[in-house]
Amino acid sequence: QLQLVESGGGLVQPGGSLRLSCAASGFNLNYYTIGWFRQAPGKEREGVACIAYSGSMTKYADSVRARFTISRDNAKNTVYLRMNSLKPEDTAVYYCAGARYSGSLYCSPDKYNTWGQGTQVTVSS
Numbered sequence: 001q002l003q004l005v006e007s008g009g010g011l012v013q014p015g016g017s018l019r020l021s022c023a024a025s026g027f028n029l030n031y032y033t034i035g036w037f038r039q040a041p042g043k044e045r046e047g048v049a050c051i052a053y054s055g056s057m058t059k060y061a062d063s064v065r066a067r068f069t070i071s072r073d074n075a076k077n078t079v080y081l082r083m084n085s086l087k088p089e090d091t092a093v094y095y096c097a098g099a100r101y102s103g104s105l106y107c108s109p110d111k112y113n114t115w116g117q118g119t120q121v122t123v124s125s
Contacts, residue, residue: 032101034050049064049070051072
């Protein structure tokens with residue numbers, strides 16, 4: 001059974017940092033593009049950062065570029081999202097999702113078909 005499990009969310013003050021982890025089980029991440037997405041109350045789910053199977057290509061939303069970094073360790077079957085300089089508007093449930101690599105890197109939720117359960121990130125003083 002293909003499964004993704006997120007961890008690392010929590011409450012952090014503005015300007016703080018968190019690292020989210022996305023661990024895969026039941027399949028080998030080596031052949032998958034992985035994306036981090038987020039959904040705030042009353043808003044649509046949006047792509048935050050995505051990484052190709054090899055790690056050679058990444059994409060970021062404009063709102064997080066230069067603050068967030070996506071990386072992967074295929075040996076550990078895990079993808080990470082390092083979030084620095086967090087802002088209150090980063091508050092959301094963060095999901096990781098996977099898709100078999102198709103030759104192009106997409107960072108739109110409709111391109112992904114295996115999803116984790118989500119982890120809450122709250123940025124507040």
